[in-house]
Amino acid sequence: MPYEDRRLEVLRAIVEDYVSTNEPVGSKSLADRHQLGVSPATIRNDMAVLEEEGYIAQPHTSAGRIPTDKGYRLFVDRLATIKPMSAAERRAIQTFLDGALDLDDVVGRTVRLLAQLTRQVAVVQYPSLSRSAVRHLELVSLTASRLLVVLITDTGRVEQRAVEFPAALSIESVSSLREAINSALVGHYLVDAPVEIEGLLARVDPQLRPALTTLSAVLLETLVERPEERLALAGTANLTRSTMDFPGSIRPVLEALEEHMVLLKLIGEVESPSTLRIRIGDENPVEDLRTTSVVSVGYGRGSTALAGLGVLGPTRMDYPGTIGAVRAVARYVGEYLAGA
Known part of the structure:
Protein backbone atom coordinates (compact mmCIF):
# COMPACT_ATOMS: atom_id res chain seq x y z
CA MET A 1 0.00 0.00 0.00
CA ALA A 80 -12.83 5.40 12.25
CA THR A 81 -15.61 3.24 10.84
CA ILE A 82 -18.77 3.80 12.85
CA LYS A 83 -19.67 0.62 14.68
CA PRO A 84 -23.33 -0.11 13.89
CA MET A 85 -25.63 -1.36 16.60
CA SER A 86 -26.59 -5.01 16.25
CA ALA A 87 -30.22 -5.93 15.57
CA ALA A 88 -30.50 -7.18 19.16
CA GLU A 89 -29.09 -3.91 20.52
CA ARG A 90 -31.49 -1.86 18.39
CA ARG A 91 -34.45 -3.92 19.60
CA ALA A 92 -33.29 -3.52 23.19
CA ILE A 93 -33.09 0.28 22.79
CA GLN A 94 -36.55 0.48 21.24
CA THR A 95 -38.13 -1.82 23.84
CA PHE A 96 -36.49 0.11 26.68
CA LEU A 97 -37.70 3.49 25.42
CA ASP A 98 -41.14 2.25 24.34
CA GLY A 99 -41.87 1.48 28.00
CA ALA A 100 -41.54 5.15 28.99
CA LEU A 101 -44.61 6.73 30.61
CA ASP A 102 -43.87 10.42 30.03
CA LEU A 103 -41.08 12.82 29.08
CA ASP A 104 -39.33 12.62 32.47
CA ASP A 105 -39.34 8.85 32.16
CA VAL A 106 -38.01 8.83 28.60
CA VAL A 107 -35.17 11.23 29.49
CA GLY A 108 -34.31 9.18 32.57
CA ARG A 109 -34.32 5.94 30.58
CA THR A 110 -32.27 7.52 27.79
CA VAL A 111 -29.50 8.81 30.02
CA ARG A 112 -29.20 5.48 31.87
CA LEU A 113 -29.19 3.57 28.59
CA LEU A 114 -26.45 5.75 27.09
CA ALA A 115 -24.28 5.34 30.18
CA GLN A 116 -24.69 1.55 30.04
CA LEU A 117 -24.05 1.25 26.29
CA THR A 118 -20.93 3.44 26.24
CA ARG A 119 -19.63 2.98 29.80
CA GLN A 120 -19.11 6.75 29.89
CA VAL A 121 -20.87 9.70 31.51
CA ALA A 122 -24.15 10.32 29.68
CA VAL A 123 -25.86 13.71 29.44
CA VAL A 124 -29.34 14.31 28.02
CA GLN A 125 -30.91 17.75 27.66
CA TYR A 126 -34.67 17.99 28.01
CA PRO A 127 -36.39 19.36 24.89
CA SER A 128 -35.68 23.07 24.90
CA LEU A 129 -38.62 25.31 25.80
CA SER A 130 -37.45 27.78 23.17
CA ARG A 131 -38.03 25.09 20.52
CA SER A 132 -41.33 23.86 21.95
CA ALA A 133 -44.88 24.79 21.01
CA VAL A 134 -47.85 25.06 23.38
CA ARG A 135 -50.13 22.02 23.42
CA HIS A 136 -52.37 23.14 26.28
CA LEU A 137 -52.41 25.56 29.19
CA GLU A 138 -54.44 24.59 32.26
CA LEU A 139 -55.50 26.86 35.11
CA VAL A 140 -56.27 25.23 38.47
CA SER A 141 -57.77 27.26 41.35
CA LEU A 142 -55.76 26.94 44.57
CA THR A 143 -57.55 29.75 46.40
CA ALA A 144 -59.91 32.51 45.27
CA SER A 145 -56.97 34.66 44.15
CA ARG A 146 -54.29 32.05 43.47
CA LEU A 147 -54.04 29.81 40.39
CA LEU A 148 -51.71 27.01 39.42
CA VAL A 149 -50.67 27.47 35.79
CA VAL A 150 -49.78 24.19 34.06
CA LEU A 151 -48.17 24.51 30.63
CA ILE A 152 -47.92 21.38 28.47
CA THR A 153 -45.74 21.55 25.34
CA ASP A 154 -45.80 19.47 22.19
CA THR A 155 -42.50 17.90 23.28
CA GLY A 156 -44.06 16.55 26.44
CA ARG A 157 -42.57 19.07 28.86
CA VAL A 158 -44.84 20.09 31.73
CA GLU A 159 -44.09 23.37 33.52
CA GLN A 160 -45.99 24.62 36.56
CA ARG A 161 -46.15 28.03 38.22
CA ALA A 162 -48.34 29.38 41.01
CA VAL A 163 -49.71 32.87 40.26
CA GLU A 164 -51.15 35.29 42.81
CA PHE A 165 -53.79 37.68 41.44
CA PRO A 166 -54.59 41.10 42.92
CA ALA A 167 -58.28 40.21 43.31
CA ALA A 168 -60.42 37.10 43.70
CA LEU A 169 -61.43 35.33 40.49
CA SER A 170 -64.80 33.71 39.90
CA ILE A 171 -65.07 30.23 38.35
CA GLU A 172 -66.45 31.89 35.22
CA SER A 173 -63.46 34.26 35.03
CA VAL A 174 -60.99 31.38 35.36
CA SER A 175 -62.81 29.51 32.61
CA SER A 176 -62.79 32.55 30.33
CA LEU A 177 -59.09 33.15 30.99
CA ARG A 178 -58.31 29.51 30.17
CA GLU A 179 -60.27 29.65 26.93
CA ALA A 180 -58.79 32.98 25.84
CA ILE A 181 -55.15 32.12 26.44
CA ASN A 182 -55.43 28.66 24.90
CA SER A 183 -57.02 30.13 21.78
CA ALA A 184 -54.07 32.52 21.49
CA LEU A 185 -51.16 30.21 22.32
CA VAL A 186 -51.98 26.60 21.38
CA GLY A 187 -49.87 25.54 18.40
CA HIS A 188 -47.51 28.52 18.70
CA TYR A 189 -43.86 28.30 19.73
CA LEU A 190 -43.05 29.81 23.10
CA VAL A 191 -40.70 32.30 21.46
CA ASP A 192 -43.75 33.71 19.63
CA ALA A 193 -45.78 34.01 22.84
CA PRO A 194 -45.06 37.74 23.49
CA VAL A 195 -46.65 38.78 20.17
CA GLU A 196 -49.65 36.47 20.63
CA ILE A 197 -50.27 37.65 24.20
CA GLU A 198 -49.97 41.30 23.19
CA GLY A 199 -52.64 40.76 20.56
CA LEU A 200 -54.84 38.92 23.07
CA LEU A 201 -54.59 41.75 25.62
CA ALA A 202 -55.78 44.20 22.99
CA ARG A 203 -58.94 42.26 22.15
CA VAL A 204 -59.93 40.53 25.41
CA ASP A 205 -62.94 41.55 27.51
CA PRO A 206 -61.84 44.63 29.53
CA GLN A 207 -63.04 42.93 32.74
CA LEU A 208 -60.53 40.12 32.20
CA ARG A 209 -57.66 42.39 31.22
CA PRO A 210 -56.17 42.94 34.74
CA ALA A 211 -56.10 39.18 35.46
CA LEU A 212 -54.74 38.39 31.99
CA THR A 213 -52.03 41.04 32.43
CA THR A 214 -50.90 39.35 35.66
CA LEU A 215 -51.02 35.89 34.09
CA SER A 216 -49.18 36.91 30.92
CA ALA A 217 -46.42 38.67 32.90
CA VAL A 218 -45.67 35.42 34.77
CA LEU A 219 -45.78 33.37 31.58
CA LEU A 220 -43.43 35.69 29.73
CA GLU A 221 -40.98 36.11 32.60
CA THR A 222 -40.67 32.49 33.68
CA LEU A 223 -41.22 30.53 30.48
CA VAL A 224 -40.09 32.77 27.65
CA GLU A 225 -37.57 35.32 28.90
CA ARG A 226 -35.86 32.95 31.35
CA PRO A 227 -36.53 29.45 30.03
CA GLU A 228 -35.14 26.83 32.36
CA GLU A 229 -33.04 24.33 30.45
CA ARG A 230 -32.90 21.01 32.25
CA LEU A 231 -30.42 18.16 32.06
CA ALA A 232 -30.18 14.56 33.19
CA LEU A 233 -26.82 12.99 34.03
CA ALA A 234 -25.82 9.34 34.60
CA GLY A 235 -22.72 7.17 34.75
CA THR A 236 -20.34 9.52 36.57
CA ALA A 237 -18.85 6.51 38.35
CA ASN A 238 -17.67 5.21 34.96
CA LEU A 239 -14.92 7.85 35.05
CA THR A 240 -13.27 6.08 37.97
CA ARG A 241 -12.61 2.86 36.00
CA SER A 242 -9.12 4.09 35.16
CA THR A 243 -7.64 7.02 37.05
CA MET A 244 -4.60 6.76 34.73
CA ASP A 245 -6.72 8.46 32.07
CA PHE A 246 -6.75 11.64 34.16
CA PRO A 247 -3.20 12.77 34.97
CA GLY A 248 -2.99 14.60 38.26
CA SER A 249 -6.56 14.32 39.49
CA ILE A 250 -10.06 13.45 38.32
CA ARG A 251 -11.49 16.07 40.70
CA PRO A 252 -11.62 18.99 38.19
CA VAL A 253 -13.61 16.82 35.78
CA LEU A 254 -16.11 15.85 38.49
CA GLU A 255 -16.48 19.48 39.56
CA ALA A 256 -17.09 20.59 35.96
CA LEU A 257 -19.83 17.96 35.63
CA GLU A 258 -21.70 19.64 38.49
CA GLU A 259 -22.03 22.84 36.45
CA HIS A 260 -25.10 22.40 34.29
CA MET A 261 -24.37 25.51 32.24
CA VAL A 262 -21.02 23.95 31.28
CA LEU A 263 -22.75 20.77 30.15
CA LEU A 264 -25.40 22.71 28.24
CA LYS A 265 -22.67 24.50 26.33
CA LEU A 266 -21.10 21.17 25.43
CA ILE A 267 -24.20 19.29 24.25
CA GLY A 268 -27.02 21.83 23.95
CA GLU A 269 -25.79 23.95 21.05
CA VAL A 270 -27.35 21.85 18.30
CA GLU A 271 -28.66 22.91 14.92
CA SER A 272 -29.97 19.67 13.44
CA PRO A 273 -30.43 16.06 14.59
CA SER A 274 -27.91 14.87 12.00
CA THR A 275 -25.02 17.05 13.14
CA LEU A 276 -22.55 15.03 15.22
CA ARG A 277 -20.02 16.97 17.27
CA ILE A 278 -16.85 15.45 18.70
CA ARG A 279 -14.57 17.50 20.93
CA ILE A 280 -11.28 15.82 21.80
CA GLY A 281 -9.05 16.91 24.68
CA ASP A 282 -7.80 20.45 24.14
CA GLU A 283 -10.65 21.13 21.71
CA ASN A 284 -12.97 21.39 24.73
CA PRO A 285 -13.68 25.03 25.63
CA VAL A 286 -13.73 24.16 29.35
CA GLU A 287 -10.22 23.88 30.73
CA ASP A 288 -11.14 21.32 33.40
CA LEU A 289 -12.47 18.97 30.72
CA ARG A 290 -9.40 18.94 28.49
CA THR A 291 -8.49 15.42 29.58
CA THR A 292 -11.85 14.26 28.19
CA SER A 293 -13.67 13.85 24.90
CA VAL A 294 -17.32 14.72 24.30
CA VAL A 295 -19.43 13.05 21.62
CA SER A 296 -22.81 14.75 21.15
CA VAL A 297 -25.66 15.01 18.68
CA GLY A 298 -29.05 16.69 18.46
CA TYR A 299 -32.30 14.81 18.69
CA GLY A 300 -35.75 15.82 17.53
CA ARG A 301 -38.48 15.38 14.99
CA GLY A 302 -37.57 15.28 11.32
CA SER A 303 -34.98 17.97 10.63
CA THR A 304 -35.82 19.96 13.78
CA ALA A 305 -33.44 19.58 16.72
CA LEU A 306 -35.22 19.98 20.06
CA ALA A 307 -32.22 19.36 22.31
CA GLY A 308 -28.90 17.56 22.56
CA LEU A 309 -27.55 14.40 24.12
CA GLY A 310 -24.11 12.88 24.35
CA VAL A 311 -21.42 11.24 26.41
CA LEU A 312 -18.24 12.42 28.08
CA GLY A 313 -15.27 10.22 28.87
CA PRO A 314 -11.49 10.05 28.72
CA THR A 315 -9.80 10.75 25.37
CA ARG A 316 -8.90 7.03 25.39
CA MET A 317 -12.38 6.22 24.16
CA ASP A 318 -13.93 3.65 21.83
CA TYR A 319 -14.92 6.34 19.32
CA PRO A 320 -16.57 4.06 16.70
CA GLY A 321 -18.74 2.31 19.33
CA THR A 322 -19.54 5.53 21.19
CA ILE A 323 -20.54 7.41 18.03
CA GLY A 324 -22.74 4.51 16.93
CA ALA A 325 -24.50 4.33 20.31
CA VAL A 326 -25.05 8.10 20.58
CA ARG A 327 -26.51 8.29 17.07
CA ALA A 328 -28.76 5.26 17.56
CA VAL A 329 -30.17 6.44 20.88
CA ALA A 330 -30.77 9.96 19.54
CA ARG A 331 -32.68 8.51 16.58
CA TYR A 332 -34.95 6.45 18.82
CA VAL A 333 -35.63 9.39 21.17
CA GLY A 334 -36.53 11.52 18.14
CA GLU A 335 -38.93 8.82 16.93
CA TYR A 336 -40.50 8.64 20.39
CA LEU A 337 -41.12 12.40 20.45
CA ALA A 338 -42.48 12.34 16.89
CA GLY A 339 -45.10 9.86 18.02
CA ALA A 340 -45.84 11.58 21.32
Whole structure:
Protein backbone atom coordinates (compact mmCIF):
# COMPACT_ATOMS: atom_id res chain seq x y z
CA MET A 1 0.00 0.00 0.00
CA PRO A 2 1.17 3.62 -0.48
CA TYR A 3 3.45 4.95 2.24
CA GLU A 4 0.95 7.49 3.61
CA ASP A 5 -1.87 4.92 3.73
CA ARG A 6 0.36 2.47 5.58
CA ARG A 7 1.31 5.12 8.10
CA LEU A 8 -2.38 5.83 8.71
CA GLU A 9 -2.97 2.11 9.22
CA VAL A 10 -0.19 2.11 11.82
CA LEU A 11 -1.93 5.01 13.58
CA ARG A 12 -5.26 3.17 13.46
CA ALA A 13 -3.63 0.09 15.00
CA ILE A 14 -2.01 2.16 17.76
CA VAL A 15 -5.31 3.86 18.63
CA GLU A 16 -7.27 0.59 18.68
CA ASP A 17 -4.68 -1.25 20.78
CA TYR A 18 -4.21 1.59 23.25
CA VAL A 19 -7.97 2.04 23.71
CA SER A 20 -8.41 -1.68 24.41
CA THR A 21 -5.34 -2.25 26.63
CA ASN A 22 -4.52 1.14 28.16
CA GLU A 23 -0.86 0.24 27.60
CA PRO A 24 1.64 2.08 25.37
CA VAL A 25 1.95 0.27 22.04
CA GLY A 26 5.27 -0.98 20.64
CA SER A 27 6.25 -1.86 17.09
CA LYS A 28 6.65 -5.59 17.83
CA SER A 29 3.14 -5.89 19.29
CA LEU A 30 1.76 -4.04 16.25
CA ALA A 31 3.51 -6.47 13.92
CA ASP A 32 2.20 -9.44 15.92
CA ARG A 33 -1.41 -8.26 16.25
CA HIS A 34 -2.06 -6.57 12.92
CA GLN A 35 -1.58 -7.66 9.33
CA LEU A 36 0.37 -4.58 8.26
CA GLY A 37 2.50 -6.47 5.73
CA VAL A 38 5.80 -4.88 6.78
CA SER A 39 8.58 -5.62 9.28
CA PRO A 40 8.78 -4.25 12.84
CA ALA A 41 11.70 -2.07 11.65
CA THR A 42 9.48 -0.43 9.01
CA ILE A 43 6.72 0.04 11.58
CA ARG A 44 9.26 1.71 13.88
CA ASN A 45 10.15 4.13 11.09
CA ASP A 46 6.47 4.91 10.51
CA MET A 47 5.98 5.44 14.24
CA ALA A 48 8.93 7.86 14.29
CA VAL A 49 7.30 9.94 11.55
CA LEU A 50 3.91 9.87 13.32
CA GLU A 51 5.59 11.01 16.52
CA GLU A 52 7.48 13.79 14.74
CA GLU A 53 4.18 15.00 13.25
CA GLY A 54 2.50 15.01 16.67
CA TYR A 55 0.04 12.13 16.20
CA ILE A 56 1.60 9.84 18.83
CA ALA A 57 3.83 10.37 21.85
CA GLN A 58 6.16 8.36 24.06
CA PRO A 59 5.03 8.68 27.69
CA HIS A 60 8.24 7.16 29.12
CA THR A 61 11.71 6.35 27.84
CA SER A 62 11.86 2.87 26.30
CA ALA A 63 8.05 2.67 26.35
CA GLY A 64 5.72 2.22 23.43
CA ARG A 65 3.66 5.04 21.98
CA ILE A 66 0.20 6.41 22.78
CA PRO A 67 -2.07 8.58 20.62
CA THR A 68 -2.17 12.34 21.17
CA ASP A 69 -5.31 14.49 20.88
CA LYS A 70 -4.16 15.25 17.33
CA GLY A 71 -3.84 11.52 16.64
CA TYR A 72 -7.33 10.80 17.95
CA ARG A 73 -8.69 13.62 15.79
CA LEU A 74 -7.11 12.17 12.64
CA PHE A 75 -8.43 8.74 13.62
CA VAL A 76 -11.98 10.08 14.07
CA ASP A 77 -11.93 12.18 10.91
CA ARG A 78 -10.32 9.73 8.48
CA LEU A 79 -9.97 6.26 9.94
CA ALA A 80 -12.83 5.40 12.25
CA THR A 81 -15.61 3.24 10.84
CA ILE A 82 -18.77 3.80 12.85
CA LYS A 83 -19.67 0.62 14.68
CA PRO A 84 -23.33 -0.11 13.89
CA MET A 85 -25.63 -1.36 16.60
CA SER A 86 -26.59 -5.01 16.25
CA ALA A 87 -30.22 -5.93 15.57
CA ALA A 88 -30.50 -7.18 19.16
CA GLU A 89 -29.09 -3.91 20.52
CA ARG A 90 -31.49 -1.86 18.39
CA ARG A 91 -34.45 -3.92 19.60
CA ALA A 92 -33.29 -3.52 23.19
CA ILE A 93 -33.09 0.28 22.79
CA GLN A 94 -36.55 0.48 21.24
CA THR A 95 -38.13 -1.82 23.84
CA PHE A 96 -36.49 0.11 26.68
CA LEU A 97 -37.70 3.49 25.42
CA ASP A 98 -41.14 2.25 24.34
CA GLY A 99 -41.87 1.48 28.00
CA ALA A 100 -41.54 5.15 28.99
CA LEU A 101 -44.61 6.73 30.61
CA ASP A 102 -43.87 10.42 30.03
CA LEU A 103 -41.08 12.82 29.08
CA ASP A 104 -39.33 12.62 32.47
CA ASP A 105 -39.34 8.85 32.16
CA VAL A 106 -38.01 8.83 28.60
CA VAL A 107 -35.17 11.23 29.49
CA GLY A 108 -34.31 9.18 32.57
CA ARG A 109 -34.32 5.94 30.58
CA THR A 110 -32.27 7.52 27.79
CA VAL A 111 -29.50 8.81 30.02
CA ARG A 112 -29.20 5.48 31.87
CA LEU A 113 -29.19 3.57 28.59
CA LEU A 114 -26.45 5.75 27.09
CA ALA A 115 -24.28 5.34 30.18
CA GLN A 116 -24.69 1.55 30.04
CA LEU A 117 -24.05 1.25 26.29
CA THR A 118 -20.93 3.44 26.24
CA ARG A 119 -19.63 2.98 29.80
CA GLN A 120 -19.11 6.75 29.89
CA VAL A 121 -20.87 9.70 31.51
CA ALA A 122 -24.15 10.32 29.68
CA VAL A 123 -25.86 13.71 29.44
CA VAL A 124 -29.34 14.31 28.02
CA GLN A 125 -30.91 17.75 27.66
CA TYR A 126 -34.67 17.99 28.01
CA PRO A 127 -36.39 19.36 24.89
CA SER A 128 -35.68 23.07 24.90
CA LEU A 129 -38.62 25.31 25.80
CA SER A 130 -37.45 27.78 23.17
CA ARG A 131 -38.03 25.09 20.52
CA SER A 132 -41.33 23.86 21.95
CA ALA A 133 -44.88 24.79 21.01
CA VAL A 134 -47.85 25.06 23.38
CA ARG A 135 -50.13 22.02 23.42
CA HIS A 136 -52.37 23.14 26.28
CA LEU A 137 -52.41 25.56 29.19
CA GLU A 138 -54.44 24.59 32.26
CA LEU A 139 -55.50 26.86 35.11
CA VAL A 140 -56.27 25.23 38.47
CA SER A 141 -57.77 27.26 41.35
CA LEU A 142 -55.76 26.94 44.57
CA THR A 143 -57.55 29.75 46.40
CA ALA A 144 -59.91 32.51 45.27
CA SER A 145 -56.97 34.66 44.15
CA ARG A 146 -54.29 32.05 43.47
CA LEU A 147 -54.04 29.81 40.39
CA LEU A 148 -51.71 27.01 39.42
CA VAL A 149 -50.67 27.47 35.79
CA VAL A 150 -49.78 24.19 34.06
CA LEU A 151 -48.17 24.51 30.63
CA ILE A 152 -47.92 21.38 28.47
CA THR A 153 -45.74 21.55 25.34
CA ASP A 154 -45.80 19.47 22.19
CA THR A 155 -42.50 17.90 23.28
CA GLY A 156 -44.06 16.55 26.44
CA ARG A 157 -42.57 19.07 28.86
CA VAL A 158 -44.84 20.09 31.73
CA GLU A 159 -44.09 23.37 33.52
CA GLN A 160 -45.99 24.62 36.56
CA ARG A 161 -46.15 28.03 38.22
CA ALA A 162 -48.34 29.38 41.01
CA VAL A 163 -49.71 32.87 40.26
CA GLU A 164 -51.15 35.29 42.81
CA PHE A 165 -53.79 37.68 41.44
CA PRO A 166 -54.59 41.10 42.92
CA ALA A 167 -58.28 40.21 43.31
CA ALA A 168 -60.42 37.10 43.70
CA LEU A 169 -61.43 35.33 40.49
CA SER A 170 -64.80 33.71 39.90
CA ILE A 171 -65.07 30.23 38.35
CA GLU A 172 -66.45 31.89 35.22
CA SER A 173 -63.46 34.26 35.03
CA VAL A 174 -60.99 31.38 35.36
CA SER A 175 -62.81 29.51 32.61
CA SER A 176 -62.79 32.55 30.33
CA LEU A 177 -59.09 33.15 30.99
CA ARG A 178 -58.31 29.51 30.17
CA GLU A 179 -60.27 29.65 26.93
CA ALA A 180 -58.79 32.98 25.84
CA ILE A 181 -55.15 32.12 26.44
CA ASN A 182 -55.43 28.66 24.90
CA SER A 183 -57.02 30.13 21.78
CA ALA A 184 -54.07 32.52 21.49
CA LEU A 185 -51.16 30.21 22.32
CA VAL A 186 -51.98 26.60 21.38
CA GLY A 187 -49.87 25.54 18.40
CA HIS A 188 -47.51 28.52 18.70
CA TYR A 189 -43.86 28.30 19.73
CA LEU A 190 -43.05 29.81 23.10
CA VAL A 191 -40.70 32.30 21.46
CA ASP A 192 -43.75 33.71 19.63
CA ALA A 193 -45.78 34.01 22.84
CA PRO A 194 -45.06 37.74 23.49
CA VAL A 195 -46.65 38.78 20.17
CA GLU A 196 -49.65 36.47 20.63
CA ILE A 197 -50.27 37.65 24.20
CA GLU A 198 -49.97 41.30 23.19
CA GLY A 199 -52.64 40.76 20.56
CA LEU A 200 -54.84 38.92 23.07
CA LEU A 201 -54.59 41.75 25.62
CA ALA A 202 -55.78 44.20 22.99
CA ARG A 203 -58.94 42.26 22.15
CA VAL A 204 -59.93 40.53 25.41
CA ASP A 205 -62.94 41.55 27.51
CA PRO A 206 -61.84 44.63 29.53
CA GLN A 207 -63.04 42.93 32.74
CA LEU A 208 -60.53 40.12 32.20
CA ARG A 209 -57.66 42.39 31.22
CA PRO A 210 -56.17 42.94 34.74
CA ALA A 211 -56.10 39.18 35.46
CA LEU A 212 -54.74 38.39 31.99
CA THR A 213 -52.03 41.04 32.43
CA THR A 214 -50.90 39.35 35.66
CA LEU A 215 -51.02 35.89 34.09
CA SER A 216 -49.18 36.91 30.92
CA ALA A 217 -46.42 38.67 32.90
CA VAL A 218 -45.67 35.42 34.77
CA LEU A 219 -45.78 33.37 31.58
CA LEU A 220 -43.43 35.69 29.73
CA GLU A 221 -40.98 36.11 32.60
CA THR A 222 -40.67 32.49 33.68
CA LEU A 223 -41.22 30.53 30.48
CA VAL A 224 -40.09 32.77 27.65
CA GLU A 225 -37.57 35.32 28.90
CA ARG A 226 -35.86 32.95 31.35
CA PRO A 227 -36.53 29.45 30.03
CA GLU A 228 -35.14 26.83 32.36
CA GLU A 229 -33.04 24.33 30.45
CA ARG A 230 -32.90 21.01 32.25
CA LEU A 231 -30.42 18.16 32.06
CA ALA A 232 -30.18 14.56 33.19
CA LEU A 233 -26.82 12.99 34.03
CA ALA A 234 -25.82 9.34 34.60
CA GLY A 235 -22.72 7.17 34.75
CA THR A 236 -20.34 9.52 36.57
CA ALA A 237 -18.85 6.51 38.35
CA ASN A 238 -17.67 5.21 34.96
CA LEU A 239 -14.92 7.85 35.05
CA THR A 240 -13.27 6.08 37.97
CA ARG A 241 -12.61 2.86 36.00
CA SER A 242 -9.12 4.09 35.16
CA THR A 243 -7.64 7.02 37.05
CA MET A 244 -4.60 6.76 34.73
CA ASP A 245 -6.72 8.46 32.07
CA PHE A 246 -6.75 11.64 34.16
CA PRO A 247 -3.20 12.77 34.97
CA GLY A 248 -2.99 14.60 38.26
CA SER A 249 -6.56 14.32 39.49
CA ILE A 250 -10.06 13.45 38.32
CA ARG A 251 -11.49 16.07 40.70
CA PRO A 252 -11.62 18.99 38.19
CA VAL A 253 -13.61 16.82 35.78
CA LEU A 254 -16.11 15.85 38.49
CA GLU A 255 -16.48 19.48 39.56
CA ALA A 256 -17.09 20.59 35.96
CA LEU A 257 -19.83 17.96 35.63
CA GLU A 258 -21.70 19.64 38.49
CA GLU A 259 -22.03 22.84 36.45
CA HIS A 260 -25.10 22.40 34.29
CA MET A 261 -24.37 25.51 32.24
CA VAL A 262 -21.02 23.95 31.28
CA LEU A 263 -22.75 20.77 30.15
CA LEU A 264 -25.40 22.71 28.24
CA LYS A 265 -22.67 24.50 26.33
CA LEU A 266 -21.10 21.17 25.43
CA ILE A 267 -24.20 19.29 24.25
CA GLY A 268 -27.02 21.83 23.95
CA GLU A 269 -25.79 23.95 21.05
CA VAL A 270 -27.35 21.85 18.30
CA GLU A 271 -28.66 22.91 14.92
CA SER A 272 -29.97 19.67 13.44
CA PRO A 273 -30.43 16.06 14.59
CA SER A 274 -27.91 14.87 12.00
CA THR A 275 -25.02 17.05 13.14
CA LEU A 276 -22.55 15.03 15.22
CA ARG A 277 -20.02 16.97 17.27
CA ILE A 278 -16.85 15.45 18.70
CA ARG A 279 -14.57 17.50 20.93
CA ILE A 280 -11.28 15.82 21.80
CA GLY A 281 -9.05 16.91 24.68
CA ASP A 282 -7.80 20.45 24.14
CA GLU A 283 -10.65 21.13 21.71
CA ASN A 284 -12.97 21.39 24.73
CA PRO A 285 -13.68 25.03 25.63
CA VAL A 286 -13.73 24.16 29.35
CA GLU A 287 -10.22 23.88 30.73
CA ASP A 288 -11.14 21.32 33.40
CA LEU A 289 -12.47 18.97 30.72
CA ARG A 290 -9.40 18.94 28.49
CA THR A 291 -8.49 15.42 29.58
CA THR A 292 -11.85 14.26 28.19
CA SER A 293 -13.67 13.85 24.90
CA VAL A 294 -17.32 14.72 24.30
CA VAL A 295 -19.43 13.05 21.62
CA SER A 296 -22.81 14.75 21.15
CA VAL A 297 -25.66 15.01 18.68
CA GLY A 298 -29.05 16.69 18.46
CA TYR A 299 -32.30 14.81 18.69
CA GLY A 300 -35.75 15.82 17.53
CA ARG A 301 -38.48 15.38 14.99
CA GLY A 302 -37.57 15.28 11.32
CA SER A 303 -34.98 17.97 10.63
CA THR A 304 -35.82 19.96 13.78
CA ALA A 305 -33.44 19.58 16.72
CA LEU A 306 -35.22 19.98 20.06
CA ALA A 307 -32.22 19.36 22.31
CA GLY A 308 -28.90 17.56 22.56
CA LEU A 309 -27.55 14.40 24.12
CA GLY A 310 -24.11 12.88 24.35
CA VAL A 311 -21.42 11.24 26.41
CA LEU A 312 -18.24 12.42 28.08
CA GLY A 313 -15.27 10.22 28.87
CA PRO A 314 -11.49 10.05 28.72
CA THR A 315 -9.80 10.75 25.37
CA ARG A 316 -8.90 7.03 25.39
CA MET A 317 -12.38 6.22 24.16
CA ASP A 318 -13.93 3.65 21.83
CA TYR A 319 -14.92 6.34 19.32
CA PRO A 320 -16.57 4.06 16.70
CA GLY A 321 -18.74 2.31 19.33
CA THR A 322 -19.54 5.53 21.19
CA ILE A 323 -20.54 7.41 18.03
CA GLY A 324 -22.74 4.51 16.93
CA ALA A 325 -24.50 4.33 20.31
CA VAL A 326 -25.05 8.10 20.58
CA ARG A 327 -26.51 8.29 17.07
CA ALA A 328 -28.76 5.26 17.56
CA VAL A 329 -30.17 6.44 20.88
CA ALA A 330 -30.77 9.96 19.54
CA ARG A 331 -32.68 8.51 16.58
CA TYR A 332 -34.95 6.45 18.82
CA VAL A 333 -35.63 9.39 21.17
CA GLY A 334 -36.53 11.52 18.14
CA GLU A 335 -38.93 8.82 16.93
CA TYR A 336 -40.50 8.64 20.39
CA LEU A 337 -41.12 12.40 20.45
CA ALA A 338 -42.48 12.34 16.89
CA GLY A 339 -45.10 9.86 18.02
CA ALA A 340 -45.84 11.58 21.32
